[in-house]
Amino acid sequence: MSAKPSVVIDTRVIYCGDNLDQLRKLPEACVDLVYIDPPFNSNRNYEVFWGETKEKRSFVDRHESTKAYIDYMRPRCVELHRVLKKTGSFYYHCDWHASHYVKVMLDQIFGENNFINEIIWKRQSAHSDAKQGSKHLGRIHDSIFLYAKSDDYAFTHLYRSYDEGYVEKFYKHVEPETGRRYSLGDITAPGGAAPSKGNPHYEFLGVERWWRFSRERMQELYEQGRIVQTKPGAVPREKRYLDEGKGVPLGTVWDDIGPVQGMGESLGYPTQKPLKLLQRVLELSSSANDIVLDAFCGCGTALVAAQLLKRQWIGIDISPTACRVMAQRLKKDCGLKEDEKLQLIGRGFVVRDLPKTEEELRKYPPFEFENWAVVALGGTKNARQVGDMGIDGRIYPVTAMPERRGARTGEMDFMDEWYPIQVKQTAKVGRPDIDAFEAVMIREERMLGYFVGFEFTGDALFEIDRFRRKEGREIKPLTVREILGEEIALQ
Ligand SMILES: C[S@@+](CC[C@H](N)C(=O)[O-])C[C@H]1O[C@@H](n2cnc3c(N)ncnc32)[C@H](O)[C@@H]1O
Structure with missing residues (x-):
């Protein structure tokens, strides 16, 4: 509810x-x-x-x-x-x-x-x-x-449960029949021999005192087994159960x-x-x-x-x-x-108010931009922030995904089927960026990878094409505009 x-x-x-x-x-x-x-x-x-x-x-x-x-x-x-x-x-x-x-x-x-x-x-x-x-x-x-x-x-006042030491010290009695812990509380009127007005004075279980309770109430509590006299002549006391206490304020x-x-x-x-x-x-x-x-x-x-x-x-x-x-x-x-x-x-x-325009994304801190791109592609961030070896995130294709809880970083590292994601926030992704990503794909033995940028130079696109024809490996260039427009369909 x-x-x-x-x-x-x-x-x-x-x-x-x-x-x-x-x-x-x-x-x-x-x-x-x-x-x-x-x-x-x-x-x-x-x-x-x-x-x-x-x-x-x-x-x-x-x-x-x-x-x-x-x-x-x-x-x-x-x-x-x-x-x-x-x-x-x-x-x-x-x-x-x-x-x-x-x-x-x-x-x-x-x-x-x-x-x-x-x-x-x-x-x-x-x-x-x-x-x-x-x-x-x-x-x-x-x-x-x-x-x-x-x-x-x-x-609203809240109470904390008593700690063990407190319980041992103040609730030291245990009722054999029920196992309930209790303390024995004072029921004489506050102020001793000169209590404030309104407290009754009478004899109970052979002890004459100023009490907190009326005679009727005292009798009632006694019949309920809540008034205890530990030995004849001792001042009667009240059983206060631990499980009835609110705890420590x-x-x-x-x-x-x-x-x-x-x-x-x-x-x-x-x-x-x-x-x-x-x-x-x-x-x-x-x-x-x-x-x-x-x-x-x-x-x-x-x-x-x-x-x-x-x-x-x-x-x-x-x-x-x-x-x-x-x-x-x-x-x-x-x-x-x-x-x-x-x-x-x-x-x-x-x-x-999540970012919706290219302009907003250009102004993002690099870390936020990388996160945005990886998440937008349905990928997971690389486990390491530093020394990521040219990989900002990974996409695990749905077909290869076992039943799993959450998609936290590193949780799926055991899976061999994944595609690397590289993200660049510079104005244009150039040929050297693609060269570096190709090296990553070869090193990691990946056949498909994604490269996210605002724009790709003609040289960069030419190199992507050459790499596909020569190596049989595919780099998909994705622009921020395409991602924002959700024009892409990931395999
Ligand atoms: C210390 S964390 C809060 C942690 C949170 N109490 C929790 O248990 O997860 C502070 C957060 O404030 C956010 N933040 C910093 N400056 C902000 C601002 N001007 N407006 C809104 N959020 C801001 C940061 O992005 C960060 O997530």
Whole structure:
């Protein structure tokens, strides 16, 4: 069963593009919960802000970069604040690099009084980054800042199960008949000999005290076997069963959520967050059918959490690759269909604003362009980013494909039947590019290969023809225009 589609805004939509542009199209006060996890750590986009040698730079340099980061984030956070409902909450996930600056920026946007909590998420996978010889402590946590739009924000208290040590210490009794663990709780009135008004004073099981319960209630509990006197004359106590307790109220330190890697969730996306973390955030600050927005949604963890918890959702990511990865994930993990008609009735989702023109694709970062081309051809990316030996992706013909789960990189390396894909983003693919690809095809013993480019020179096409006639091997030149127009039919 799915949540109902929103009547206010389009939900179950992944927008591909810069969130600043996308957010400006959303109406005011339309979402209940915003979670963002902007790039700030070992991510390609991150290098825009920090550069690869970040740790070695002087404070002044780093400060400059922090300023650039905050300047970049500020208008986006202003927009996120605008689209949040009065009852809404905002979560900003970050780490030591910029957390203090982020806090100041958010105080300015949301108001200091609307700061609710700083959550410390202890990333268990992060074996301390304090290597031998380094002079700092291991940085093993992220900070998640929680802000509310107003005092009227929605909030549900959550409880964590007791840890083993706590159970052993405080629930040390076990009922022989049922095996249920229990503790023995104090039932005398708070305040001892001078309790607050309203507590009764009477004798029970030979003990005279101020009690928490009326005589009738005490008798009732006794008859239910819930009042225990351990020896004659001892003060009676109440049995409190472990399985009836709510657990420990959730605090700001979250050290009970393991890494994605150990949970079989990993999609190979370096900054992917655990589903349990996002589910917790959503349970704290939203209810069924509420609208959740993740404006930096990566591989879509928040969207999957929202879908599983029957919330409405909107995702935004600038990377078309990320948008495709999360679309696959929503299909696989939530059984949702990518379908415009089903999206309207709340049973499917859509990805909007994926690049459609040659001009847009020319401006893509090379990595994104390669991904776009390989995915558009129905291929899989080469397992290695570096040292790909002239192959950007592979097509496994349908006829050769065994039943398999997903199509993740490297998963089908065992299969011998595949066609190499080479992608070039330069204005024109020339003869030397074709020569290099021919060498790859001969080395890999391939009879068919695909070459994607914006245009091919006459020399390049002539060489392709010569190669086919002389070697009997075929290189199919594909232009971006053809792919966009889906004019190609792959064998
Ligand atoms: C740290 S990742 C998010 C990971 C995500 N929480 C998950 O669990 O998969 C940050 C994402 O923000 C995206 N991003 C960076 N700048 C953006 C922008 N201006 N607009 C939209 N998305 C952006 C990146 O493409 C990246 O996928």
